Amino acid sequence: MNILLKSAKIVNGATKEIHLKKRDILIKNGIIEKISTSIDAPPKTKIIENKNLHVSLGWIDTGVSFGEPGYEERETIENGLRTSARSGFTDVILNPNSLPLPDSSSDIVFLKNAGKGEVTNLHPLGNLTVGGKGETLAELYDMRNAGAVGFYDFKQAVANANLLKIALQYAQNFNGMILSFPLDHQIAGKGIVNEGVTSTKLGLKGIPSMAEELQVSRDLFILEYTGGKLHIPTVSTADSVKLIAAAKKKGLNVTCSVAIHNIFKTDEVLEDFETNFKVLPPLRTSKDAKELIKGVKNGIIDFVTSDHTPLNIELKKVEFDHAEYGTIGLESSFGALNQLFSTEETIDMLTRGRKTFGIEVPEMKEGVKANLTFFDPTVEYTFTEAHITSSSKNSLFLNHMLKGKVLGTIANDQVYLND
Structure with missing residues (x-):
């Protein structure tokens, strides 16, 4: 052609x-x-x-979810990749958010094969632990050989500190990337939105910023001890940015991302109890959003991601307390970023990430x-x-x-x- x-x-x-x-x-x-x-x-x-x-060079999204296998009604891999191509992305990193979860080399092979023949390249993450239960490490080396670009229990922090320590030490043998979601679930408790003025006014249980920052601090402390490569997906607070900046200054091999919606909107929009605004990490304050934007501009935050999470209607058209977390974001990524940043800055953000995840970097x-x-x-x-x-x-x-x-x-x- x-x-x-x-x-x-x-x-x-x-x-x-x-x-x-x-x-x-x-x-x-x-x-x-x-x-x-x-x-x-x-x-x-x-x-x-x-x-x-x-x-520009083709864009990459470092964190999307589809549904297949198991939740094809949410999004098939075929339609997800065509939506990605339509949205400007020639590479996407696929979160382990399916049923069954991809925790073996055969699961990674299935995902790679399902993504063949499309304009957009699919790069799957494998689960860090068996079944995503946080108890036993999955087949990291075998999954890496099958094409996994990193290891992540989707939206789950590694609660067991020793397990994270062992994972970071083990993955160094094959230059593997470990991901840990920044949320201490015990501190978060039953919170569903950012803890602050808005949550108090609306009578909704809050997730304090501390729940994220404690997890980030602990994970960085472990990384300093073990070495290795750690990626912290979708940070959302001002102090998380400061913690990661300090870690980078020390020379630690840590990267992080922010979801586009966490810099586009704040928790003030929750007053209508619109469930599409229920995301995890939650929308935070304007102060947090400003620091996140600054972090993206100065490179402390390495990547932006749509955090694309398709959910069927019955999981969202319910009372706010019972709605699932998540928003789709592929189709709106460019338009939202280009609204907040200059076009040059936007394109820079949308083309970062391949080298970190071991993906071939295109050239012009x-x-x-x-x-x-x-x-x-x-x-x-x-x-x-x-x-x-x-x-x-x-x-x-x-x-x-x-x-x-x-x-x-x-x-x-x-x-x-x-x-």
């Missing part, structure tokens, strides 16, 4: 000579053949033009495989269900103004074009 991007503004800070320059880009059989100020289209070439066409140059996302960063619109291609519609971003439209993606010698 031949594809020609015409007069596309390149957003790629890593390649200074073409950064923010308008160029034609010719792709033949999945390879970038030529980047030039003007290229004549060869025969049988698909030409992609737009009055405000921008292009002639002779390499095309892994690209193209978009118009100026389009403003109200996000509605019409913009959602996920099987589940539980979006925190519904009816919010977003900025920026994804036009398509190119990867694996395929192109996905949006309407």
Whole structure:
């Protein structure tokens, strides 16, 4: 397949000579053949033009959930990957959030095979412990050999400190990545939203910031003792950012992410008891959101993630106390980030992460495989269900103004074009 991007503004800070320059880009059989100020289209070439066409390296989301196997009504892998491609992502890291949980090499092989043949590449995480029960380490080495890029009991902290110690020590033998969710469940108790003025006013049980910060502090202390690679997914408090900044200053090999909705909204929106705003970690205060944004800008927070968690309607259309945690976020990721940050900052955030998880990093140059996302960063619109291609519609971003439209993606010698 031949594809020609015409007069596309390149957003790629890593390649200074073409950064923010308008160029034609010719792709033949999945390879970038030529980047030039003007290229004549060869025969049988698909030409992609737009009055405000921008292009960057393909985007990556470091934490998404689908449903398959076990919860296909929430999201199949096929539809999840096509939603990812439509949303601009050429790589996604899949959370272990299915039934059965992926805690063996055969489970990882199943997930890898289910994701073949799509524009978007699927990179599964394996469970850290057998059955996600937090008791016995799963087959980490075998899962790594089968294609797992890290090990994580989804939304579960490693409660057993010794188990985390052993996992970090063991995984160093094969450069494995250990993930630990930042929440002390004993401190959190039966809390369901951020503990503060809003929770008190609404009569909802709160999760104190301390529940996150104690867990982060303990995990960092263990990491300092053991060495190894630790990733802390979806931090949500100002003091968590400070703790991680101090750990990085010490030279510890720690990375972290923030969910886009935790920097886009605060707990003030809970006053209508809208269950789509029930997420974990919970929406925090404006002070927390400001520090999280600052952490993303200065690199203390390594990645942003949609934390895409599709849930069928009966898990959300219930009383707030009984609703499940989670929001979808793939389709709204670019528009939400581009509303908060400059386009250059947004693209930088959306292209970080591959190297940390051992995934091949694409390049914007002639002779390499095309892994690209193209978009118009100026389009403003109200996000509605019409913009959602996920099987589940539980979006925190519904009816919010977003900025920026994804036009398509190119990867694996395929192109996905949006309407």
